[in-house]
Amino acid sequence: MLARLASSRNAGLAALAAVVALLPLALVNNYYYDIAILAGLNAIVCVGLNLLIGYAGQISLGHAGFFGLGAYGSAILTARYGWPPLAALLAATLAVALLALAIGRPILRLRGHYLAMATLGMGVIISIVIATEDRYTGGPDGMSVPPLTLAGVALAGERVWYWVVGVLLVLAVWLARNLIDSPHGRALRALHGSEVAAEVGGIDSARHKVRVFVISAVYAAVAGSLAAHYAGFITPAKVTFFHSIELVTMVVFGGMASTFGAVVGAAVLTTLPQALTVFKEYEMVVFGAVMMLTMIFMPKGLVPTLAALAARRGKSP
Amino acid sequence: MSAQFLQFLLAGLTVGAIYALVALGFSIIYNASHVINFAQGEFVMIGGMCTVWLANAGWPLPLAIAAAVLLAALLGLALAKLAVEPARGASVVTLIIITIGASILLRGLATIVWDKKYHALKPFSGEMPIHIGGATLLPQSLWVLGVTLVVVLLLSWFFGRTLLGKALLATSHNRLAAQLVGISVRRVLLVAFGLSAALGAVAGILIAPITFTSWDVGVMLGLKGFAAAVLGGMGSGPGAVVGGLALGIIEAMGAGYLSSAYKDALAFVIILAVLFFMPSGLLGQRSADRV
Amino acid sequence: MKHRAWFAAALLAAATATQAQAPIRIGTFLAVTGPAAFLGDPEQKTLELYVEKLNAAGGVLGRQLQLVAYDSAGDAEKARTFAKRLIEQDKVDLIVGGSTTGETMAVVPLIEQAGMPFISLAGAVVIVEPVKKWVFKTPHSDRQACQRIFVDMKARGTTRIALISGAGGFDKSMRAQCLGVAKDHGIEIVADESYGAGDTDMTAQLTKIKNTLGVQAVLNAGFGQGPAIVTKNYRQLSIGAPLYQSHGVASKQYIQLAGGAADGVRLPAAALLVAETLLDSDPQKKVVLGYKRDYEARFKSDVSTFGGHAWDGLMLAVEALKKAGSTDKARVRDALESVRGFMGTAGVFNYSPTDHVGLDVSGFRMLEIRKGDWTLAR
Numbered sequence: 014m015l016a017r018l019a020s021s022r023n024a025g026l027a028a029l030a031a032v033v034a035l036l037p038l039a040l041v042n043n044y045y046y047d048i049a050i051l052a053g054l055n056a057i058v059c060v061g062l063n064l065l066i067g068y069a070g071q072i073s074l075g076h077a078g079f080f081g082l083g084a085y086g087s088a089i090l091t092a093r094y095g096w097p098p099l100a101a102l103l104a105a106t107l108a109v110a111l112l113a114l115a116i117g118r119p120i121l122r123l124r125g126h127y128l129a130m131a132t133l134g135m136g137v138i139i140s141i142v143i144a145t146e147d148r149y150t151g152g153p154d155g156m157s158v159p160p161l162t163l164a165g166v167a168l169a170g171e172r173v174w175y176w177v178v179g180v181l182l183v184l185a186v187w188l189a190r191n192l193i194d195s196p197h198g199r200a201l202r203a204l205h206g207s208e209v210a211a212e213v214g215g216i217d218s219a220r221h222k223v224r225v226f227v228i229s230a231v232y233a234a235v236a237g238s239l240a241a242h243y244a245g246f247i248t249p250a251k252v253t254f255f256h257s258i259e260l261v262t263m264v265v266f267g268g269m270a271s272t273f274g275a276v277v278g279a280a281v282l283t284t285l286p287q288a289l290t291v292f293k294e295y296e297m298v299v300f301g302a303v304m305m306l307t308m309i310f311m312p313k314g315l316v317p318t319l320a321a322l323a324a325r326r327g328k329s330p
Numbered sequence: 331m332s333a334q335f336l337q338f339l340l341a342g343l344t345v346g347a348i349y350a351l352v353a354l355g356f357s358i359i360y361n362a363s364h365v366i367n368f369a370q371g372e373f374v375m376i377g378g379m380c381t382v383w384l385a386n387a388g389w390p391l392p393l394a395i396a397a398a399v400l401l402a403a404l405l406g407l408a409l410a411k412l413a414v415e416p417a418r419g420a421s422v423v424t425l426i427i428i429t430i431g432a433s434i435l436l437r438g439l440a441t442i443v444w445d446k447k448y449h450a451l452k453p454f455s456g457e458m459p460i461h462i463g464g465a466t467l468l469p470q471s472l473w474v475l476g477v478t479l480v481v482v483l484l485l486s487w488f489f490g491r492t493l494l495g496k497a498l499l500a501t502s503h504n505r506l507a508a509q510l511v512g513i514s515v516r517r518v519l520l521v522a523f524g525l526s527a528a529l530g531a532v533a534g535i536l537i538a539p540i541t542f543t544s545w546d547v548g549v550m551l552g553l554k555g556f557a558a559a560v561l562g563g564m565g566s567g568p569g570a571v572v573g574g575l576a577l578g579i580i581e582a583m584g585a586g587y588l589s590s591a592y593k594d595a596l597a598f599v600i601i602l603a604v605l606f607f608m609p610s611g612l613l614g615q616r617s618a619d620r621v
Numbered sequence: 622m623k624h625r626a627w628f629a630a631a632l633l634a635a636a637t638a639t640q641a642q643a644p645i646r647i648g649t650f651l652a653v654t655g656p657a658a659f660l661g662d663p664e665q666k667t668l669e670l671y672v673e674k675l676n677a678a679g680g681v682l683g684r685q686l687q688l689v690a691y692d693s694a695g696d697a698e699k700a701r702t703f704a705k706r707l708i709e710q711d712k713v714d715l716i717v718g719g720s721t722t723g724e725t726m727a728v729v730p731l732i733e734q735a736g737m738p739f740i741s742l743a744g745a746v747v748i749v750e751p752v753k754k755w756v757f758k759t760p761h762s763d764r765q766a767c768q769r770i771f772v773d774m775k776a777r778g779t780t781r782i783a784l785i786s787g788a789g790g791f792d793k794s795m796r797a798q799c800l801g802v803a804k805d806h807g808i809e810i811v812a813d814e815s816y817g818a819g820d821t822d823m824t825a826q827l828t829k830i831k832n833t834l835g836v837q838a839v840l841n842a843g844f845g846q847g848p849a850i851v852t853k854n855y856r857q858l859s860i861g862a863p864l865y866q867s868h869g870v871a872s873k874q875y876i877q878l879a880g881g882a883a884d885g886v887r888l889p890a891a892a893l894l895v896a897e898t899l900l901d902s903d904p905q906k907k908v909v910l911g912y913k914r915d916y917e918a919r920f921k922s923d924v925s926t927f928g929g930h931a932w933d934g935l936m937l938a939v940e941a942l943k944k945a946g947s948t949d950k951a952r953v954r955d956a957l958e959s960v961r962g963f964m965g966t967a968g969v970f971n972y973s974p975t976d977h978v979g980l981d982v983s984g985f986r987m988l989e990i991r992k993g994d995w996t997l998a999r
Contacts, residue, residue: 044709047702072423119606125422126366130560131605133553134598141595141817147793154723154745154790155697157730245730248697248723254553258368258430265427287702290691297438297654304431305413312420334828337858341824446658448846450878457881459857466857540853541821542846542878546655550819586825591788591815 025273026187033179037172046171048284050243053178054236056279057185059263060272061232064189066261067269068198069225070205071121072129074257075136076233081143081252082109083234084241088158089149091242098161102238106231113230117223133254140252155248158241174243181239182276185232189272192228201225266307268314277316333464338586339579340462344471344540346578347478351533352555353562353570354485355526361502361565362515362522365425369409369433370530371552372440373402377531378543379440382449391454399531405436406527410520433548440545451538474536481532482571489567498522502565561601563614572612577601644687645680645948647672647938648713650703650728651742652720655694656789656818659845659872660720663916663928664742665690668717670919671935681942689713693724700724701731708735714948715941717934719743720927723790729756738941738954740934742927744869745794749977755954757977759933760926761889761967761985763795763842764802765978766868769889769985770840771799771806773998774865779837783812783830785823785851786842791869795842811836816847823847824854831860838862844869849878856882863887868985872925876993887998889985891926891967894995905984908964929966937963937970 040046058080065071086105090096096104120131143150150156160167168177192198204211204218212218241247250256259282267278285303289296311318352374359367380398385391413428420428454473459466489495500508501518509515533551534543541547554577562573580600584593604612649668652661672688680686689711691703700719707713708731715738719725722745729748732739732755739756741748746762774782786796796813803810812833814826830839839862841851848870855864864886866875871890876883892899896909912932913924940963942948944956960979963970968984989998 042709044702044706047705047709051702066423123605123609126360126564127560127605127609127611129366130557131602134557134602138595138598138602141592144788145591147797152790152793153788154721154726154747154794157726244698244701244727246697246701246727248727250696250698250723261423262427262430265423269421269423287706293692294442295438296692297434297441299438301431301433301435301438305428305435308420308424308428308431309413309417312417312424314424334832337828338825341822345822441654446654446662447874448659448849448878450849450880457857459859466859468857537821541850544846547819582822582825585816586829590826591817594817 026183026190029186029273029276030183033183036179037175040175043171046175048287050171050174050178051240052280052283053175053182054240054243055260055263055283056182056276057178057236057239058233058260059267059275059279060182060185060189061229062260063264063269063272063275064192064201064225065229066264067271067275068193068205069201069222071222071226072125072261073132073226073229074129074254074261075132075134075139076229076260077252077254077256078136078139079109079113079230079233080237080240080256080260081139081247081249082112083237084247084251085143085150085237086234087238088156088241088247091159092156093149098159098242099163102161102235105238106234109234110227110231113227114223117226118219121219121222121226133257136252136254136257140249140254143252144249150249153249155246155250157246158244160245161239161242168242178239178243181235186272186276193272197221197224262304265314266304268316268318271314271316271320274314274316278314281315334586336463337465338582340465340467340471342579342582343575344474344578345537345581346575347474348533348537348551348574349554349558349577350571350574351478351481351529351536352551353559353574354482354567355529355533356556356559357565357567357570358498358522358526358529360559362498362518363414363425364422365414365429366422366556367409367523367526368426368429368552368556369436370526370555371548371550372433372436373406373527373530373548374534374537374551374555375440375543375545375548376402376405376436376527377534378451378538378547379444379449379534379545380531381535382451382538382543383444385451386449391452395535398535399528402531403524403528406523406525407520409527410523414519414523415516433552437545437548444545446545448542448544449538450542451535453539468540470536470539474540477532477536481529482567485567494521557598557601560611561604563611566611566613569611569613576612642684644685645682645942646687646689646711646713647935648689648704648707648711648716649718650691650693650700650707650716650724651718652695652724653692655696656845657695657721659874659925660742660927661692661695663872663925664718664720664931666920667916667928667931668935670915671932674915675939681939682946682948693720695721695724697723697727701727704728704731708737713737714950715739715938715953717742717931717938721790722748722794725756725758729753732756736950736954738938738950738957740938740957742930742934744791746798746978747794752975752977757937757957757972757979759930759937759965759967759970759979761868761891761980761982762798762978763791763867764798765980765982765985766795766889767799767802768806769982769987770865770867770887771803771808772982773887773889773987774808774838775806779863780807781809781811781835782838782840783814783833783836784810784840784842785814785816785826785830787816787820787845787847788818789844789847791844792842792847795867795869799840799842816851818847820847821850822854823851824858827851827854827858827860831858836862838865840865840867842867842869846878849875849883852879852886853882868926872927873923874925876990881993883990884992886990888988888990890988890995891929891984892986893924893926893929893966894988895986895997898997905964905966905968909966912966926967933965933967933970936965 087101090101263278268274384394453470497513558573558577562569584596693700717740719741722743725741725743741758746764786792866888892905893909896913899906941957945952970979972979987998
């Protein structure tokens with residue numbers, strides 16, 4: 014029993030690692046690599062966000078704010094103050110973690126759409142501050158970001174970044190799965206089922222909710238820093254509530270309470286708009302229709318629905 | 331000083347009335363189905379754009395307005411029937427994503443059926459500013475406030491005195507009990523969506539002469555309407571109105587007396603502060619969970 | 622035997638002919654939808670129209686032109702991805718695009734690294750200051766707009782003004798430039814208000830300006846529907862001081878939206894908008910009148926200076942291709958940088974290694990809106 018559990022967990026991770034390793038065979042030019050990198054960065058954020066939404070049953074419509082703070086934190090410290098990029102990344106991530114800790118407790122007392130509104134408000138406030146304080150942030154037109162350097166070597170070029178993001182994605186998924194299978198993860202699932210029952214069972218729901226909130230914020234901040242260094246440029250468009258909604262959509266689309274679902278959701282929804290450009294002015298219509306139809310017919314999300322189908326096929330003689 | 335205050339107040343009330351209408355739309359749908367309809371803003375857009383289009387094509391204004399409201403209501407019914415009903419068993423988050431998809435779809439259709447430009451609607455009764463105590467008010471603002479008041483009164487009559495309205499209220503209190511007494515909750519859902527869409531369209535038409543309309547005005551207005559509904563207490567009719575007016579006034583006062591750059595941020599800070607002390611909004615019911 | 626030789630020769634000739642016929646690919650990414658559709662829509666229409674006309678007249682260097690277009694919707698991230706797609710996947714020969722400054726700046730690192738000639742259609746001076754080897758632009762910079770406005774104000778004896786701007790990139794950039802050069806023109810900015818993107822009512826900010834002592838004129842550095850709302854609110858509050866707009870509203874849409882409130886508003890804009898009323902001796906008349914008539918005949922809607930920037934960009938690209946005699950990117954870039962005396966819709970272009978804007982302030986006319994139409998200000 015234990016062996017089966019362990020192997021199924023590792024099987025998923027191994028599959029992901031295999032995909033990351035073999036995908037370059039299909040990536041014919043830098044444009045394809047670019048899309049893969051963007052999908053990977055989105056996937057990292059979504060894996061963290063999925064812990065909050067799928068497992069803990071909370072909601073956040075403001076995670077682009079954490080992404081943006083990580084990105085701008087790195088950008089400002091490296092571009093304006095000359096910090097080494099890794100130090101800036103750590104500092105920005107730490108700052109975001111502290112912020113999430115500070116506002117997590119009061120925000121997570123709210124439930125349902127009140128929580129949605131509070132996180133949305135938080136995200137909007139962050140994006141307004143970033144867009145307004147143009148002396149530091151370059152304002153609505155954004156600012157350039159120096160490249161990420163590792164021991165003096167600048168990380169540049171799509172191929173290099175592909176491996177950086179790929180390895181970090183596998184790491185992020187591994188960490189998330191470890192978390193889910195830990196006592197903390199079980200506590201989260203318990204309070205997702207029924208917060209009252211969990212408290213009765215001795216789980217400090219507030220502490221656990223805040224902890225997962227901080228963890229998901231950290232995921233977003235790290236991805237944000239990397240995205241800023243990769244593109245060499247950051248604008249407030251990445252901090253808007255549209256981007257927050259996009260992230261939530263990726264998580265739900267791919268399948269809540271499924272780490273791999275989050276990865277698949279991010280990958281599909283990052284590449285889909287590129288594929289839909291053939292529809293020209295009908296692109297928005299097609300995109301909206303695809304979203305609606307997928308959620309209507311696969312309400313649990315892509316991966317859980319497909320997994321259930323596969324399981325049923327497997328069972329029938 | 332007080333003339334300035336009055337100017338800010340009038341501006342805040344005008345835009346607040348629009349937020350109130352949009353917020354009412356959110357609350358009505360929430361009551362019928364516990365869904366947050368993220369496409370609500372698009373109905374506002376459809377109201378304005380359709381009216382402009384028909385008016386430019388030569389239709390008399392009252393007819394154009396009626397047709398636009400009807401179109402919005404029909405789209406609301408379509409949304410309920412084709413998108414929300416089939417996904418009835420799904421989780422709330424899934425339904426939210428469906429409505430987000432619907433809003434993208436509607437915006438895309440708007441750019442194809444109409445266009446991507448901004449359009450102005452002729453004000454209903456001219457543009458001569460009215461002077462009141464040192465401040466000026468546009469006649470269109472009087473229309474906005476007047477029609478909103480009439481709509482709120484009509485809604486309270488509807489929910490308080492008609493059978494259908496009471497059925498909607500009953501469903502919002504306890505869905506199962508409502509079904510047990512013979513209320514068709516499916517029909518309630520359809521009515522709720524149709525009604526909210528019509529409300530949104532009315533808001534869009536009222537505000538179009540003042541602020542112009544285009545295919546994407548729905549996004550910001552939808553967001554503000556949602557914020558207003560939550561501020562006032564999601565699901566509460568009076569809460570939606572209070573929330574809307576409050577949000578409008580906070581924005582105007584913030585722009586006037588504090589920093590105009592941060593006025594939106596100020597509005598959200600205040601909403602967050604209210605939610606921290608009153609987690610169910612200003613007039614919302616304190617929710618109790620059955621264990 | 623002979624037949625086979627003839628056959629082979631014919632095939633070879635056909636193959637070489639098809640090679641020579643490979644189209645010249647011009648890439649573009651524009652904000653056709655989104656908050657900057659004001660810009661991107663006429664830009665795309667202009668590019669499509671003139672690529673068609675050029676092809677009908679035989680193309681360039683004996684080859685047809687092919688336009689590869691993407692809609693970036695005003696989003697810098699999308700612009701970056703599409704620029705990468707144009708460079709890597711579509712392998713275009715040059716790029717004319719980038720409706721907004723944000724989108725342009727986001728692709729600059731890519732452009733420089735790939736060595737792709739790029740003509741931007743965006744406004745802010747930061748695009749060409751410092752000069753970037755592969756990046757050129759066609760609109761007047763926002764600093765030039767400020768200077769033109771201040772020159773006009775000073776000539777009318779105005780020295781104390783109020784500034785109101787929006788939250789967008791164009792707004793903030795122009796505001797910063799105006800604050801920077803005001804002193805040089807003897808202008809003092811005594812009030813500085815701003816409104817948010819998508820705001821629907823600016824009476825609060827304008828009331829504050831109205832109550833500020835000594836304001837002789839108000840400058841609205843904005844773009845999109847914001848300035849139209851500011852204009853309507855301005856008249857509603859009966860503010861007597863003259864209202865100046867930026868070249869960001871140089872499109873009939875602004876007049877349609879603001880209605881009668883736009884009468885009396887002054888703005889710097891290209892002569893394109895008053896093409897018919899220019900004197901026959903005006904060197905700009907031929908080009909601007911030609912473009913205006915072509916555009917209005919095809920699309921049945923009024924020209925805007927934004928479409929004009931796209932015309933300038935495309936024609937400059939064609940000029941550079943002809944001068945270079947090939948699509949070799951380095952040769953085309955050098956040819957572009959050596960363009961002198963080229964008459965565009967915005968004025969005369971003189972590019973040089975230190976000047977990738979090419980325009981001087983003389984192409985900027987001061988216009989005034991009267992009875993819902995553009996006229997040259999007295």
